[in-house]
Amino acid sequence: MKKFIDTLQNIWKIEELRNKILLTLGLLFIYRVGSNVPLPGVDINSLSQLQDQTGSGLMGLLNAFTGGAFANASILALGIMPYISASIVIQLLGLAVPSIQKLQKDGESGRQKITQMTRYLTIAICLVQAPSYVTNLMAQGVGYVISDQLFWFLSITTLVAGTIFAMWLGERITDRGIGNGISILIMVGIIASFPISIVQEFTARLEGGAGGLITIVLELAAFYLVVMFAIGLTQAVRRVPLQYAARNAAGGGQAGRPLGREYLPLRVNASGVMPIIFAQAIMFIPVTVAQFAQTEGDSWVITYFSDFTGFWYNLVFAVLIIGFTYFYTAIQVNTNNIADDLKRNGGFVPGVKPGRATAEYLDEILSRITLPGAILLALLAILPAFAMQLNMTTQWAQFYGGTSLLIIVGVILDTLMQIESYLLNRHYDGLMKSGRLKGRSTANVM
Structure with missing residues (x-):
């Protein structure tokens, strides 16, 4: 127990690491608050049917990845999953499209171009998934207090913007926080339940x-x-x-x-x-x-x-x-x-x-x-x-077991590995008594 407390104190002493952890926690708090904000015009008293429908199956899996936002008709109902889907599509296209293969070998400049392509593809996927989600809301009898046309337009716009915002949060965590931001957002959604x-x-x-x-x-x-x-x-x-x-x-x-x-x-x-x-x-x-x-x-x-x-x-x-x-x-x-x-x-x-x-x-x-x-x-x-x-x-x-446990384990190991690197670089003891953590650079989610 004393070693654990000493490790926490060492983490707090490193200003850069402390700021990264606090920034990550702050952005995750914003993400969780957004997951509980309903779409404009939705009657929250009529969400019980939607929540019953998302208890299992594919919708249950999507609801777990979004931390309950899918069943809450939240502004972040689609979560980060369209970005994950876009990343997988780009990876698969890299096997068949020579131009993408060339970008994958071009170092940092190629990586930036692939990231930009992934963002555009994410928006395209959102424009397909958002109308489907809104249609399902209406079919499940979820009530709303505005006209059909206005609810349709506002909901689709909000869902696309919510996914873009979640993607931005994940990238900020990756760049300025600790760990892989996209993977951490998914993990936090899973742990929420x-x-x-x-x-x-x-x-x-x-x-x-x-x-x-x-x-x-x-x-x-x-x-x-x-x-x-x-x-x-x-x-x-x-x-x-x-x-x-x-x-x-x-x-x-x-x-x-x-x-x-x-x-x-x-x-x-x-x-x-x-x-x-x-x-x-x-x-x-x-x-x-x-x-x-x-x-x-x-x-x-x-x-x-x-x-x-x-x-x-x-x-x-x-x-x-x-x-x-x-x-x-x-x-x-x-x-x-x-x-x-x-x-x-x-x-x-x-x-x-x-x-x-x-x-x-x-x-x-x-x-x-x-x-x-x-x-x-x-x-x-x-x-x-x-x-x-x-x-x-x-x-x-x-x-x-299954997807949830593997994502949680992979993301935690990856994040702890980064924290341990900071500790060892500052000549502090690592997180383990012997040996070093072996994390995964992307936590296997993307």
């Missing part, structure tokens, strides 16, 4: 006669183990040894520094949370198509793919996650570029020829470690289904 989930679970267990205090203790112990499992999956790496010819020729290092051993870390879960997001989006397609078709032969599709705790739903879900893990890992980790960079800098893997042979060697290692990583990721994604089978409340069970 965590206290309510715990209270609901405690109430159900203690008052409902469903196990009592012993069951709650066992659930908390299981939750701790699941969190440790998620942290291990996030941080697990396969270290490939490297050598540099120039440093060896210099007699053990450059500028009088010892050579030491260097490694290339290949992550077991290089794709992060994206395979789960892709798989969840795909899983909602059969039900949506079947509902629009409205034929008797498609009733089994609705039955199986609407049951989130069912065997077939989770089997298909797990298979999709494994497939998307390989797909997104291939996008994220380009072994040819890694091999070229090593060759250009005089680096090589001992016993492997530089260039193409190195790329093939790294690709083989990546293929081997991706399989267990994909299986473990799929297992983590379907853990909430097992939790619901044990009669846990739906909201509490969602924190036992």
Whole structure:
């Protein structure tokens, strides 16, 4: 406890770090206030139907990512998700469009142009999603005290402006605060429902006669183990040894520094949370198509793919996650570029020829470690289904794995890694008693 207090004092002593943390907390407070401000003209007494509809499914996922703003008909109802969607589209286009590939290799100038393209695409996605959201509001019977045309125009304009504002907040946190701003906004939205989930679970267990205090203790112990499992999956790496010819020729290092051993870390879960997001989006397609078709032969599709705790739903879900893990890992980790960079800098893997042979060697290692990583990721994604089978409340069970837990773990590790860097650079003790934190630069959200 004393070490923890000393660490907090050290953090407060570093003026730059203190200002960054305070700025981040201030911007997050503004974001949470905005999430509870309703759209102009909405009758807040008529939101109960919308809140019931967003209890599960795709809308439940969107509501969790926006911290309840989606179900509150808030000015930030779309949240930061259109920006995330635009970022994913730009990443996928980078595989097929040569001009975007060139921008990705142009350093800082290329990054700025891609960021600008992502912003424009975000607005375009908002202009599609905002009318759909307003249409759903009106279909659900959400009341409003102004005319239809005025409510339509004001709501769409406000929703687009709200997403742009959330995007601006995220970029300010990234530039002047601590951590990845976009990822932190999503994490804060998810954590916002965590206290309510715990209270609901405690109430159900203690008052409902469903196990009592012993069951709650066992659930908390299981939750701790699941969190440790998620942290291990996030941080697990396969270290490939490297050598540099120039440093060896210099007699053990450059500028009088010892050579030491260097490694290339290949992550077991290089794709992060994206395979789960892709798989969840795909899983909602059969039900949506079947509902629009409205034929008797498609009733089994609705039955199986609407049951989130069912065997077939989770089997298909797990298979999709494994497939998307390989797909997104291939996008994220380009072994040819890694091999070229090593060759250009005089680096090589001992016993492997530089260039193409190195790329093939790294690709083989990546293929081997991706399989267990994909299986473990799929297992983590379907853990909430097992939790619901044990009669846990739906909201509490969602924190036992899946997208929510991985985002929380990834963002916290990334933020703590940045704080630790400030401490170590100022010659203070780090956050860990031994070793260093291994975070993820983008928390795997984008």
